[in-house]
Amino acid sequence: MRVAIVTESFLPQVNGVSNTVRHVVDELVDSHHEVLVVAPGPGPAQYEGVPVVRVRSVGMPGYRSFPIGLPDAAVGHSLDRFGPDLVHLASPIALGVVGLRAARRLGIPTVAVYQTDIAGFARQYGLRADLVVDRWVGRLHRRVDRTLVPSTASKDQLAAMGVRDLHLWRRGINLDLFDPSRRSRFLHQRWTDGSRLAVGYVGRLAHEKQIHRLAVVANLPGVQLVVIGDGPAREELQRQLPGAVFTGMLRGDDLAAAYASLDVFVHTGDHETFCQTVQEAQASGVPVVAPAAGGPLDLVDHGRTGLLFDPTDLGSLRGSIATLLASPGLRHDLAAEARAAVSGRTWSGVVGELVDEHYRAVLAGTAAAA
Template sequence: MRIQFVAESFLPLMNGVTNSILRVADHYAATGHDLSIIAPKQRGAQKFWKASNGRKIRIRHVSSIPLAGYTSVRIATTNVAQLKRRILDFDPDVIHLASPAVLGRTAGIAAHKLDIPTVAVYQTDVPGYTAKYGMALLEHTAWQVLRDLHNRADLTLAPSTATLKQLDDHGFQRLNLWRRGVDFSNFSPDLANPKLRAKLTGDDPDQRIVIYIGRLAPEKQVEDLKIIHDMPNVKLIVVGDGPEKSTLRKLMPNAYFPGFKSGKELGELLATADLFIHPGELETFCQTIQEAMASGLPAIAPRAGGPVDLITPGHTGWLYTPGDLNQLRDYAYDLLFDDTKRAYFGHAAQDSVRKRSWPVLAEQLMSYYHQAIEHRSYRGSDSATKGHSITSEF
């Protein structure tokens, strides 16, 4: 199959959107499919990405401008005619719109005009972000734009049941569930490093390590971890980068901020820690929870969005009431200072994600591509225009 990815963001910027594309594209490159990637142009971007089997995948960049206040994010400024030409150059069987917004909307219109099947993957709660960035008045407009964009696609894939319901409530059509995979070579309890632990804790056996991984941005609510930072005998590790980094360092001066990490270096940090916490309430999935679980860590998150599917309270971690930071602290204490319970939760967490490899999830995505192609062939029939087909085996 010839698959055209259209990414709202891509390398060298690493985030959930980029990671998902890289993982499924690597599998498709290894299994004989032809691939192309369209993404906003940015400093340091390469013309090709090399898959693990050595195949070079062409990246076709389009003009872009920096997002005000978050310059590492680029907003595409290309138009429909330009995208039509780029798409026709590759002549895909299906177009994968990764977290579509500005570029994804333009690509969706181009694909519609070219009568090419599209699968739109919803990954970012853009309407929810509007309030976090002081633009709450734009929330309604954001939902309208995203609904029109996604309903133009042949299928929309959401990463969690909470997100599926949210999209359904806002009038999105042709919804299906597609979760995310885990790279078990990079995330495993076997990567725990005693020397690193001794360094992080000052070789104090009474110290416990709590880790967060993600962007250091308002929507992640990393400042809520201050209550964990202030707990006795707790070392907080805050992994990631973003516009809030300097503010957070001042707020939590005893936390360790190693910056952005990936691959085995990230896996080593996770496996060496005791507990993972993600305080963001706008997560459509929360991939880092899965990676922490694969590393043998219990996880704590708000009872909102994607984490509700990932964490089984009292078994693999805890879900606290959004905004109740005292409950967050109590749950953290419950696991940090009960070694037996923490070990039980950690083993259960690892077991819960064992079947979620990227090749398995990539093959599920391939089945959705075929559904989109079939829908495009039979578009206009009542049975093909609306509905849910929610799979939960992963």
Template sequence: MQPPDPDPSQLRVALFSGNYNYVRDGANQALNLLVGHLLAQGVTVRVYSPTTCTPAFPPTGDLVDVPALPMPFGRGEYRVARGLPARVRRDLAAFAPNIVHVSTPDLLGHRALGWAEANGVRAVASFHTRFETYFRYYKLGFVTPFIERLMKRFYDRVDRVLVPGPSMERLLRDWGVTAPISVWSRGIDHARFDPGRRDMAWRRALGIADADPVIGFLGRLVKEKGLSIFAHVVRELEARGVPHKVLVIGDGPARDWFACRVPDAVFTGFLSGDDLGRAVASTDMFFNPSVTETFGNVTTEAMCAGVPVVAARATGAVDLIEHGVTGFLVPPRDVGAYADAIARIVADPALRRTMGEAGHARALAYRWDTANQAALDAYLEVMAAPA
């Protein structure tokens, strides 16, 4: 017999995250917004994640600490959970979830899936980060095929995989993942990211002349965001005599490394709220050479602010950018092609304006309430499916 369709108030979701709020990033911003939406719809949620004494922001919902150790390879700002110790298992059993949601294919995620399988609980996984691409930035590229196989096995253990866009679904299918897949897209704060927040006086205060075409970078300053390619492209623009100014919005462990390679750039440090919206709108183009994105929140934020985007032709960006209309998609490591695209936007203010307007119009479709409702609908579909 087909089980009755559940309603949101029947859902008890145990969400597992490797980083729910101790370091701010796009993945945990999306997870916190999802939890807020779930709670508003009557869902009961409990979050399990490593924590620190100095979190980047307050968590949304109930958060249970999972013991963890600092991540190796010079990335000690992140924590690696040590699995599911007895204290956490007791808390999980008392909470009695009917859906387990894992957001990271780490040891914690594997143990959470094992618990779900052992207890007959439905499981959902969301794909946020292309970890398999990270290793080459730390001279460990030889392990990439092994990591891809591990991730394929991980995602095939769940009842549903949530991906942020069609390009990620294609990637998982190319890996051989056979589990059902749904799209859980992302939204934008449309009041914060708006062309009207452009502020020439703020630019002047940073030493940027009104006539300077500003190339923006937005995000955590870590090597896997394509910082090396970014720096090579800046040097190519300098060699060609293309006028520009680089504005770097963000901070991270690779800041000093990056600053040595783009010595004439202006670094704002970490910005949030309306300050961030003003900074993004005050650029003239956004350059994102990262190939590690699953979606690219920063890309949609730039588009929403009316800024054309030059990005790697890779997952995430190919779902967001219409080549030649809202920006340019470039072969990922082609320094000359990146420089060509940026130079074209610099040389043609009318193109810059029309691309910005087209990007803003396209970005209006990305809304958090719609995106998060799609995730909730996927939960309900999983619960309604025959066991």
């Protein structure tokens, strides 16, 4: 099968969209499919031997390091040359629309993966565009052949926009990488001096993640806050949290060791369509505290595989962390149940589902209509 992936973000950007596309490409290539990636530039012209067509882009207002793809004839030209059987639209917003138009012109079926709550993102940055964005997103997804959503909350959100052909497609985990065996006593000792518990956040340091909520955790007695990641709000957050450990962005083995060396993982944002970091923490054997909103509602069974807090009440977040700090047994039980719950969520299986169930369904629909 020849698959063209038109994505709103790709390497060198590190975020949920880029990481998901990277794993999809890896698994497709391993299964002997031919792949083309079309992405906003600048960046490498290939990834692991797969060509990456770079198109014109502009930095997003307020977040200049994040490129937004612009209408570019290179999208249509690249699809013409590649001759795909199917076009995969990864988190389509701007460049995805161009990819959709090119696919429709060529009569090629499309699968769109909804992954970013752009309207929620706009609200966090004070942009009064959420209604316009929702109309745009709804119209786009109503025109594709099939939309895949990562969570029940996302499915409900798009259904309210009039999108009908919606299917749950979740994310995989690199279970060889994220594992409790990666825990480092040395790293934990370096963070905490052996006298405190390490409570950590992993992710992009940006305001849409509601990272300011970490302040209610940082001053809990016996806590050493650890912030793993980077982003446009890092300097501001460092001023607000002078006692926290900031590791910067970590990858690979370093990231896996950091996850597993935490005593509690906390996620603060309530606009997550999925929340991959929750899964990675669970796989790493770390008890999770996450907001009772969006993607985490599907990932955390409250009281069994983690704790959910009320995102409208910061006392709820603080109380959840305090409960875990006071109960080593509860921390152990939540971590063990969560690890068991995610033990089968491999990227190989998730991408196999993408191909066998979703790609083949739209290809069969196109053939039947011909």
